[in-house]
Amino acid sequence: MGKLDYVKILDQVDSFVWGPPLLLLLVGTGIWLTLRLKLIQLTRLPMALKLIFRAKNDGTGDISSIGALCTALAATVGTGNIVGVATAVGTGGPGAIFWMWMAAFFGMATKYAEGLLAVKYRTIDKNGQVSGGPMYYIERGLGRKYRPLAIMFAASGVLVAFFGIGTFPQVNAIVDTCKLSLGIPVYITAAVVTVLVALVTIGGLKSISRVATKIVPFMAVFYVLSCIYILVTFADKLPDAVNLIITSAFSGTAAAGGFLGASIMLAIRSGVARGVFSNESGLGSAPIAAAAAKTKWPAEQGLISMTGTFIDTIIICTMTGLSLVVTGVWTGEAKGAAMTNDAFLAAIPGFGPVILTVGLVLFAFTTILGWNYYGERCCEYLFGVKSIKAYRVIFIGLVATGAFLKLEAIWLLADIVNGLMALPNLIALLGLTGVIISETNRYMDHVKAQQTKNHSEPA
Template sequence: MVEQWLDSIGKIVWGPPLLILLVGTGILFTLRLGLLQLFRLPLALKLVFKAKNEGEGDVSSFGALATALAATIGTGNIVGVATAIKVGGPGALFWMWMAAFFGMATKYAEGLLAVKYRSIDDNGQVLGGPMYYIEKGLGKKFKPLAVFFAVSGVLVALFGIGTFPQINAIASSTQVSLGIPVVITAAVVTVLTALVTIGGIQNISRTATTIVPTMAIVYFVASCIVLIAYADRIPQAISLVFHGAFNATAAGGGFLGATVMMAIQNGIARGVFSNESGLGSTPIAAAAAKTKWPAEQGLVSMTGTFFDTIIVCSLTGLTLIVTGVWNGSTEGAAMTQAAFDAVLPFGSVILTVCLILFAFTTILGWNYYGERCIVYLFGVKAILPYRIVFICIIGMGAFIKLDVIWKLSDIVNGLMALPNLVALLALSGVVVSETKLYWEHLSKK
């Protein structure tokens, strides 16, 4: 009953209007910024490591990106991709690519506006994100829209990306591959989360800058080994991706078949879940960066979608397709584990370690996002109660059915994206003018 109810709501939220709005916003910024995500990507990648970190802020540009990546590179890259391809077929991966390409322009705009309209809270920490660029950029009369975003952000942090999918993925993966009881995993993750998050953004950023690069390299190498072993199947896999993007995928093996709409819907929804472009979460972290130029942090933020989807999700998707596990009986994390086990001696263990680190850092990042939304709604006095509630809720996700978790996450994600996308479209002129100022600055150097 609950699943059917959530499924009906999810289909309404993630219907054609939101999909068009998500992709359409990315297309608009792509055109108005002159294919910035393509021509300015080399500069953006350079800034990731060489930004001067001048100006007000709580953490370095890389620290802000690492915090954002900590929240974005998570179960969406492993379980989310597997779920998308299981339901929508290989063609779902193509639509993840499309959502990511245009989403890079959206992510740039989010990062830029976050820095331009940021402020300071009563504890001296930076406040920023869609709720602030909605209220300060569009005016006080749009505060209800900002409040709607902040409330949705708290719901995503507590019941969406931030908790349930992450702890569920960790618990199920450790139980299958290591035989650790779910209740023990839930308890350990809850305690570790409490130890890190009590320290706030600086502590979260330090943890993220240590874990994120390491886990990304391990996962990259492991995935590449699998792809090298099945190198002769890569051309066929890519063909399946492009064919399935525009044609129905026939049923076969453990796959039930998929329409083109299923490929589009699952590809874009899982893509947004993974890279969060347009969702409005990343600008909350971007606002904390030490930079004088909003456009500079916009470029750094943009690379997050590139790393997350164009690289990591592509590796996962191709690994699932070349090994043929997408057409089998497994699903979720077990599906990706099966792909790794096909080549690597300890494939399940390697994936489990990656999944634990991916999911744990996502929990940390979303703890911060939800906290900033709570501060906007109720002030700094609400930080401690929020952290206590967040920490208590984490363990619950380990005992909820996977289908229910994804459906609930999709709903609250969509609700969070709507006000942010409306604000981005309304402030597109500001994004263009700030971008021109930055190009002029660079031309004088």
């Protein structure tokens, strides 16, 4: 009975934190920035995608622009893309996928603003490392009197790293999928993951960035190609699946098979909350990595950061969601990773679960690495560079224990601390909109001047 009460209490807190006010603030901030930036996520997306490969990396920073993007993607492309999408569809029905798209579309403008402000207000710590993120743009942008908000953000960031996205859901997903599809005992997987995390994270940001830049592009392409194979296999079901996603977003989903039905509000809440959990737009986590990029232009890194949400949700989450709907597994009894596992099994008998296991393990492992860095920067802001060693030891200890906790409680805990992190960040984005606009205009004028200069130079 005690366990049930514990989950029930967490569920009530989660419903309060992720109630209409925070969802409205998250999506509302995205809509506000979209309008003020004149649909930047549409008009400048081709330019942003080119910048991933063409950014000059000529400013002060610790890592390249693509290294910063890969570190941010390492943290965002994780179990949210596989388990989280399945949880959203299992709770809110296929309509949740549509609301995930909406949250991601407006979230791209939010992510742009976060990346821009991170570079604009970054600083150097006593170890000579770049430090940046919402705690710095709150304090240095809004002013010292807003420092309590910066402390709230940094404290929530450490909690998310320790008890939210950073450890438990990822480790849980890794051990579950290894046991489910490969039959590896939980304690063996937990031990291997802990040792690997320790080896990489002790080397700090450059070590994490190196690993992320190698693993992230490979794992994203590998997973997307696997999902495309599923969609080709069930190509006849694809038009109906897309139709179901769009219609049930506005009419709710009737009960089907093991699925109990869902209202429109449940579809919206599941889609937006899981979308944010996956792409982290508005949470303020990605700008911590963006701040370390070698760039002179805040807006340039903002554009590169914006592509993170596009890759994470518009591409990868969509692939998972469509795979769950075309195979029909969303109406079954399976939940979370087991549901996605069933989709892969339906399309690729024998090899499907192994492919999913490889994808999930890589996704979750890199998320642990990315969040280790985020939490470390938040800890450094609160307690100074001397706290970094203790932080790393605690983080590694939590990774080791994360495998032995109840799934439902883990997702609820992760959701709650995410919400507490988003609030101060969103207040800062709204308060610093003027700075975001002026920096954007300054960069676009520079780009125009460069283009004019290149056209006028003789060939």
